[in-house]
Amino acid sequence: MTEKLTKSLLYLDGVSVSFDGFKAINELSLTVEHGEMRAIIGPNGAGKTTMMDIITGKTRPDSGTVLFEGDIDLTRHDESAIALLGIGRKFQKPTVFESHTVEDNLELALKRDHGIFATLFTDTSSEQKERIDEILETIRLGHRRSELAADLSHGQKQWLEIGMLLAQDPKLLLVDEPVAGMTDAETIETAKLLREIAGEKAVIVVEHDMTFIRDLDVKVTVLAEGSVLAEGSLDHVSADERVIESYLGR
Amino acid sequence: MITGFLFRALDKKAIWVALALLAVAVLVPLSNAMLPINHPLHVPTHIMALFGKYLCYAMLALALDLVWGYCGILSLGHGAFFALGGYAMGMYLMRQIGTRGVYGHPILPDFMVFLNWKELPWFWFGFDMFWFAMLMVLFVPGLLAFVFGWFAFRSRVNGVYLSIITQAMTYALLLAFFRNEMGFGGNNGLTDFKDILGYSVQAQETRAALFAATAIGLAIAFVLCSGIVNSRYGKVLVSVRDAESRTRFIGYRVEHIKLFAFVVSAMIAGIAGALYVPQVGIINPGEFAPANSIEVVIWTAVGGRGTLIGPIIGAVAVNFGKSYFTAAFPEFWLFALGALFVATTLFLPKGIVGLFNEGWTRLRSGREADRAEETLQPGTEAAE
Numbered sequence: 085m086t087e088k089l090t091k092s093l094l095y096l097d098g099v100s101v102s103f104d105g106f107k108a109i110n111e112l113s114l115t116v117e118h119g120e121m122r123a124i125i126g127p128n129g130a131g132k133t134t135m136m137d138i139i140t141g142k143t144r145p146d147s148g149t150v151l152f153e154g155d156i157d158l159t160r161h162d163e164s165a166i167a168l169l170g171i172g173r174k175f176q177k178p179t180v181f182e183s184h185t186v187e188d189n190l191e192l193a194l195k196r197d198h199g200i201f202a203t204l205f206t207d208t209s210s211e212q213k214e215r216i217d218e219i220l221e222t223i224r225l226g227h228r229r230s231e232l233a234a235d236l237s238h239g240q241k242q243w244l245e246i247g248m249l250l251a252q253d254p255k256l257l258l259v260d261e262p263v264a265g266m267t268d269a270e271t272i273e274t275a276k277l278l279r280e281i282a283g284e285k286a287v288i289v290v291e292h293d294m295t296f297i298r299d300l301d302v303k304v305t306v307l308a309e310g311s312v313l314a315e316g317s318l319d320h321v322s323a324d325e326r327v328i329e330s331y332l333g334r
Numbered sequence: 335m336i337t338g339f340l341f342r343a344l345d346k347k348a349i350w351v352a353l354a355l356l357a358v359a360v361l362v363p364l365s366n367a368m369l370p371i372n373h374p375l376h377v378p379t380h381i382m383a384l385f386g387k388y389l390c391y392a393m394l395a396l397a398l399d400l401v402w403g404y405c406g407i408l409s410l411g412h413g414a415f416f417a418l419g420g421y422a423m424g425m426y427l428m429r430q431i432g433t434r435g436v437y438g439h440p441i442l443p444d445f446m447v448f449l450n451w452k453e454l455p456w457f458w459f460g461f462d463m464f465w466f467a468m469l470m471v472l473f474v475p476g477l478l479a480f481v482f483g484w485f486a487f488r489s490r491v492n493g494v495y496l497s498i499i500t501q502a503m504t505y506a507l508l509l510a511f512f513r514n515e516m517g518f519g520g521n522n523g524l525t526d527f528k529d530i531l532g533y534s535v536q537a538q539e540t541r542a543a544l545f546a547a548t549a550i551g552l553a554i555a556f557v558l559c560s561g562i563v564n565s566r567y568g569k570v571l572v573s574v575r576d577a578e579s580r581t582r583f584i585g586y587r588v589e590h591i592k593l594f595a596f597v598v599s600a601m602i603a604g605i606a607g608a609l610y611v612p613q614v615g616i617i618n619p620g621e622f623a624p625a626n627s628i629e630v631v632i633w634t635a636v637g638g639r640g641t642l643i644g645p646i647i648g649a650v651a652v653n654f655g656k657s658y659f660t661a662a663f664p665e666f667w668l669f670a671l672g673a674l675f676v677a678t679t680l681f682l683p684k685g686i687v688g689l690f691n692e693g694w695t696r697l698r699s700g701r702e703a704d705r706a707e708e709t710l711q712p713g714t715e716a717a718e
């Protein structure tokens with residue numbers, strides 16, 4: 085394949101997947117541009133997490149096209165290959181390496197050769213250490229760098245995980261429910277943090293928290309029963325009757 | 335690069351352990367050879383042989399801990415790698431017997447003559463050369479681990495399922511090695527060894543040398559494992575253990591990470607087996623018994639998994655207990671072992687080493703608290 089099918093960074097078309105006959109994703113189509121930040125909302129079970137599973141290679145779709153950077157067919161790659169292509173993912177449940185320090189978590193995530201030989205024999209360079217310092221500052225965890233990740237608060241773990249995404253230096257970040265279980269102050273900080281990241285990198289944020297979505301102030305896609313129900317600004321989609329019926333009204 | 339690896343390998347702890355093992359390697363044989371029998375510090379030959387065996391077990395437990403303690407792969411088949419290394423050494427020792435066997439055949443081992451075999455099977459070729467046998471000690475367990483791990487880790491077999499198939503692997507080998515047609519001496523295995531590198535295996539000096547070789551081998555294996563777990567690769571191992579999918583989503587090839595550790599571990603286990611066989615004088619299919627592999631897990635758990643010193647302490651302590659128990663109350667040993675495992679799991683999840691670390695931390699923080707109190711004293715008085 086030489087010509088690019090699309091200029092978009094991420095291109096999903098007619099994607100479907102079913103689990104034991106239940107269609108979790110149904111003819112889903114979605115495009116995300118370079119550097120764009122997109123919010124995805126939708127009721128529980130709408131298929132938001134499953135969509136991320138498909139993009140990151142955890143779940144294979146039954147049918148449909150998933151393209152990255154115009155010509156990379158993501159359905160042909162596995163999780164680690166997709167991560168190396170430049171897609172980072174934050175899980176719904178925060179997952180960091182609890183028995184490593186905050187600093188080590190970032191060091192492990194840093195974009196570089198992850199092969200056996202390199203991991204056994206190469207040291208972290210001083211530029212890489214500076215990069216870790218920068219990220220620590222961005223995620224506001226500089227003062228806890230040598231503590232175990234297990235000792236962080238829930239919100240701090242979420243930030244550390246976002247920091248690990250940054251260390252990966254991806255082109256696209258998928259962020260699943262980043263403010264679940266956060267205090268109001270933490271939520272505001274997180275919105276600020278994500279806005280700092282966007283621009284340089286494309287970000288897809290899945291969230292339930294409406295004030296948070298409003299804070300982000302970006303294009304919103306509403307997902308319901310595995311397909312796109314509406315797309316546009318938050319005000320635009322909140323005015324849509326079908327959206328109100330399926331989600332906001334409840 | 336390599337120096338960086340060595341530098342990380344020889345942290346303070348590793349240096350102490352390596353030095354202690356080297357001291358044991360020198361002092362025990364010296365005391366055995368030089369001190370008069372009634373001297374309080376004299377180590378009798380049978381005790382030296384017994385501890386030589388324990389050190390082999392310790393190396394096996396260390397190998398298991400690299401994959402279990404650090405990477406979460408609970409292998410219940412590590413005895414198989416140990417036994418394969420042992421068989422490779424056994425084959426070398428068999429070829430050294432020459433015409434001194436019961437049937438006096440210059441090339442064929444006794445059991446082959448007994449089976450009316452006319453020539454040496456192809457897989458016995460080369461084992462008359464020590465270097466070739468030593469290569470096989472590494473290669474055969476390594477290859478089995480590679481093939482097994484390649485399929486298991488690629489298909490993402492995890493947890494209990496992986497443990498069960500490792501157990502099946504060692505059981506299948508047990509059955510295979512029992513068969514006479516396999517060409518490894520069947521039920522009786524390989525025994526009646528005479529020489530190793532031209533020295534009689536029975537001789538006291540040879541036994542001392544084998545003991546020293548085992549202690550040095552264990553020290554080298556320890557430093558190697560220390561280098562591995564202190565590197566970024568070692569941190570990735572722990573990451574795989576704690577959050578496998580997170581590790582994948584960062585871009586690490588988890589199946590390669592696991593495979594490498596599994597192969598290295600199998601090779602260390604193979605060396606342990608090769609050192610074991612000349613010291614006990616026999617290798618038979620019983621070494622493949624599933625129960626043996628399970629015992630290794632118990633030693634490691636008792637000593638403290640996820641630490642490098644833990645499995646060594648555990649293997650020596652439990653086997654010392656076993657030697658004592660089987661002499662004093664033979665029928666109770668299995669119950670004692672079972673009880674020990676349950677008690678460790680319930681009360682000492684970090685094993686003996688965990689207990690020491692905790693005590694140490696408490697002692698230190700206690701002292702610090704005392705000091706803090708002392709410095710606080712004047713202040714509180716002033717406040718009153």
Ligand SMILES: Nc1ncnc2c1ncn2[C@@H]1O[C@H](COP(=O)(O)OP(=O)(O)O)[C@@H](O)[C@H]1O
Pocket residue numbers: 103108126127128129130131132133134135
């Ligand atoms: N691996 C799976 N096996 C079976 N059903 C699944 C699986 N993953 C998701 N589902 C189902 O697919 C639907 C969508 O789930 P999910 O993507 O987690 O929703 P959301 O993240 O939008 O809340 C749910 O009904 C869920 O039960």
Ligand SMILES: [Mg+2]
Pocket residue numbers: 132133134176
């Ligand atoms: Mg979800």
